[in-house]
Amino acid sequence: MKHASTDIDIVKSTTSKLDSVDFENLKFGHVFTDHMMECDYEDGAWKTPVIKPYGKIELEPSAKVFHYGQAVFEGMKAFRDDNDKIWLFRPDENFKRINLSSKRLAIPEFPEEYFFQGLEELLKIDKEWIKKGFGNSLYIRPFVIATEPGVLASPGASYKFMIICSPAKSYYTGEVRVQISEKYSRAADGGVGAAKAAGNYGAQFYPTNLAKEAGFQQIIWTDANSHEFLEEAGTMNVFFRVNDTLLTAPVNDRILDGVTRKSILSLAEANSIKAEVRRVSVKEIIEAAKNGSLKEIFGAGTAAVINPIQGFGYKGERYELPKITDSYASFFKDKLMKIQYNLAEDEFGWRYEVKE
Amino acid sequence: MKHASTDIDIVKSTTSKLDSVDFENLKFGHVFTDHMMECDYEDGAWKTPVIKPYGKIELEPSAKVFHYGQAVFEGMKAFRDDNDKIWLFRPDENFKRINLSSKRLAIPEFPEEYFFQGLEELLKIDKEWIKKGFGNSLYIRPFVIATEPGVLASPGASYKFMIICSPAKSYYTGEVRVQISEKYSRAADGGVGAAKAAGNYGAQFYPTNLAKEAGFQQIIWTDANSHEFLEEAGTMNVFFRVNDTLLTAPVNDRILDGVTRKSILSLAEANSIKAEVRRVSVKEIIEAAKNGSLKEIFGAGTAAVINPIQGFGYKGERYELPKITDSYASFFKDKLMKIQYNLAEDEFGWRYEVKE
The missing domain is CATH 3.30.470.10 (Aminotransferase class 4, branched-chain amino acid transferase, N-terminal domain)
Known part of the structure; x- marks a missing residue:
């Protein structure tokens, strides 16, 4: 540049x-x-x-x-x-x-x-x-x-x-459990959800307060039309690992095109981790949680880099995720941070030096 | 009080x-x-x-x-x-x-x-x-x-x-023609559309600029899910007169509960003007425009009180409304303003005196 x-x-x-x-x-x-x-x-x-x-x-x-x-x-x-x-x-x-x-x-x-x-x-x-x-x-x-x-x-x-x-x-937030939104939503089709517009954030505070009162730290936002598809976690993009496959929603006019999100997708590809960018339904994640194939959920954003999520709530039910040692969350966080701190090779050309 | x-x-x-x-x-x-x-x-x-x-x-x-x-x-x-x-x-x-x-x-x-x-x-x-x-x-x-x-x-x-x-x-804006939104939207179900939140307004400027470039002064917002139902006009509530019946959308979590809007509905009832508060489809308004039963469209809000709309555009077609002398827009505007200026009896108890 x-x-x-x-x-x-x-x-x-x-x-x-x-x-x-x-x-x-x-x-x-x-x-x-x-x-x-x-x-x-x-x-x-x-x-x-x-x-x-x-x-x-x-x-x-x-x-x-x-x-x-x-x-x-x-x-x-x-x-x-x-x-x-x-x-x-x-x-x-x-x-x-x-x-x-x-x-x-x-x-x-x-x-x-x-x-x-x-x-x-x-x-x-x-x-x-x-x-x-x-x-x-x-x-x-x-x-x-x-x-x-x-x-x-x-x-x-x-x-x-x-x-x-x-x-x-x-950025360490402690254990994070999220509530899947059944009523409130973050953005409309044709709205400003894809923009980092100030108004998108203030609009989340009240539903997030309600989630906190119910014992959660954040909300996973669902689509405003049906509340059937998972979109973002709090102020971060969200990833799901089912068996060894990574799932995340495609960006659209409701979902922010996150830099950490797209970096994770590049790292997944380079490291032969299968990633599917497609609509992720609440139903499939509940089923995966029930049959044990849901291994991880994590948020991705600049402040936290990657924020692992330990459990979630939906329609009054609570689901806990297994504790795993070889998590994708740690893998990607380590990879990303080593690039950020000039401790690893910058194969994608992501680092930018501020020269004297 | x-x-x-x-x-x-x-x-x-x-x-x-x-x-x-x-x-x-x-x-x-x-x-x-x-x-x-x-x-x-x-x-x-x-x-x-x-x-x-x-x-x-x-x-x-x-x-x-x-x-x-x-x-x-x-x-x-x-x-x-x-x-x-x-x-x-x-x-x-x-x-x-x-x-x-x-x-x-x-x-x-x-x-x-x-x-x-x-x-x-x-x-x-x-x-x-x-x-x-x-x-x-x-x-x-x-x-x-x-x-x-x-x-x-x-x-x-x-x-x-x-x-x-x-x-x-x-507040006189000149002739106002509106574009019915086919892509952009103002608010999501479960969002903050019903609040007078600052972010709701800035979000409208860009689509409104596009409408202006296409020769309109404002947008009539439709529901974000289907764009089939008419919701608000610019920053006002919107009314349609089909034959002698007044139509306006019910307030919900996407639509502002306007003071002028609810005052018009009270005045309609008191003056035996039939008003239907229900979802109003784009389709029925287009049909009414085509068969001549669409007599008026107007916006309602504090700044303008009532803002008559002379025509609208939808999917590249333009529709002009008839010029009528005994408009509901003038009737309600006059009624409302006479109450506001203490020139008419205040049958609803709407006036509030600021006493010395």
């Missing part, structure tokens, strides 16, 4: 919060680095990106993001290898996806050179926040919001693109 | 923008009054509401509203009658609905006394912004946003409830 030269305004922070952060006890997405990247869209064009000290932003109370949810985001990570090189994982996928999300939300697309140069400059300025060690990373959150004032329900004429970064430890 | 006494902090603006506003040429939702109401939720409770000069708000870039779309709103209007009394229209409905929306978005409900006292104090302070004259009004926008910093996808622990107000003239 080559990115054209861009002028970015840089205003460095005179102080650093680095010394005040306990890197051994990080709560996910809670602490942010010293700088952020900001770029405004006005009068039909994206202005010069600015890197400046992390801090609050000021908006009109009538800004369209507050009223009409014109907001999209991405989740990425940066890793430091043992030789202090900094790496990103398939950032081109996140760049392409944020623009697909923006398009669906009628937000102007962001220029590739601004995205990469802004991101790389920001990572270089805050590179001390990226800690060595397998499992440590810097979680990167690019996002775009509509800033134009006015409560007419129409696309905004001004926007703000930002990147903020938060140091992260390995 | 009785509302318990509440202490509200009031900080008055030392200046007013009133003289700088051209009330004859108002763009909808563009100019805001001198004050706004703000109330923060922290540590499990709504704090004392504050009325203060209208101005920007400061938020962390990681505030959950930007990333997870936890945001809901309402639309209301205040009217000044010929005796300088100020009236609201069924504000209890908006109060109930914002809390239903909040519940669906996992936002804490807002106290009734804060809502009414805050709103009434704000209207009294900015009462000079409510102009006399049939068609003039003050558009009122209560909304709630999640303000907690942090990019973990979970409900926020802090929120901001606000009310901002914008003076409005009669």
Whole structure:
């Protein structure tokens, strides 16, 4: 990937919060680095990106993001290898996806050179926040919001693109049991489910709270029409292992085209693990759970990489998965992370070095 | 309605923008009054509401509203009658609905006394912004946003409830032709379509832009499953008149329970106009258009009150509606507005006086 030269305004922070952060006890997405990247869209064009000290932003109370949810985001990570090189994982996928999300939300697309140069400059300025060690990373959150004032329900004429970064430890959620959704749904055919649109996430909180009250940690979303087919797990794509075959739903306009998901499918192929990308019915998974052929369920996403699921609930019944030692979840997680941390050969060309 | 006494902090603006506003040429939702109401939720409770000069708000870039779309709103209007009394229209409905929306978005409900006292104090302070004259009004926008910093996808622990107000003239959009949606959809069964959730609106902008490029002003949304049934028009509920019968879809978890919609249904009953609340198929409306029994289509919502629709497109065909003089659209709009402006008897008890 080559990115054209861009002028970015840089205003460095005179102080650093680095010394005040306990890197051994990080709560996910809670602490942010010293700088952020900001770029405004006005009068039909994206202005010069600015890197400046992390801090609050000021908006009109009538800004369209507050009223009409014109907001999209991405989740990425940066890793430091043992030789202090900094790496990103398939950032081109996140760049392409944020623009697909923006398009669906009628937000102007962001220029590739601004995205990469802004991101790389920001990572270089805050590179001390990226800690060595397998499992440590810097979680990167690019996002775009509509800033134009006015409560007419129409696309905004001004926007703000930002990147903020938060140091992260390995994401461990404890044991996860999921409820298969019988009533609530995440996305409609012809809707915005395939976009990383802010509104898709807030819409999940209430059903997820109900699932938590029933003793589960997450929901596996089913299709809104029939609730017969399994789509996503919480905010992740979901995989099922029946005997030695991996199953996952095809992406469509309801399901996010996850970077971890597609990386797992490539790794499966390269490692001769049979994977079927097709609609997966609740019925077949229940049957597989009953006859013992359901070996694993796991979620896949940037934050957790892979999140094993120990059991699920459906129509008042609970199902526990067997404990297995040679799990696909561990296999893929290890493979992926070794590529991310430059500990394994990058046969797919997924690593992207942030060069000094 | 009785509302318990509440202490509200009031900080008055030392200046007013009133003289700088051209009330004859108002763009909808563009100019805001001198004050706004703000109330923060922290540590499990709504704090004392504050009325203060209208101005920007400061938020962390990681505030959950930007990333997870936890945001809901309402639309209301205040009217000044010929005796300088100020009236609201069924504000209890908006109060109930914002809390239903909040519940669906996992936002804490807002106290009734804060809502009414805050709103009434704000209207009294900015009462000079409510102009006399049939068609003039003050558009009122209560909304709630999640303000907690942090990019973990979970409900926020802090929120901001606000009310901002914008003076409005009669809402006239010109001739409106709508495209019946064949691909895109507004809401899923089990989703958040019934909530006035910010994300529902941004999701409509792109398909609406496509409809505009095809020569229409709005979309009539159909059900996401089959696209066979008519649901909402743009951001309004939609009514069809076939011969002398009014048809509109029942509210459900995809369709907003509109205040104007339910008021029209009450007025229809009181005026012996036959109304059927049932699923309305695209097929029957096309047939009615072809055989001449389709007399009217109109949208119903707070901003426009009633928005007549002159024609529609479906599968590449265009249909024009007849021009009629004794339209239901005009009848209901006149009835509703006369109640709103205290020019007609309030047989349903819909008016609510904002007393000095």
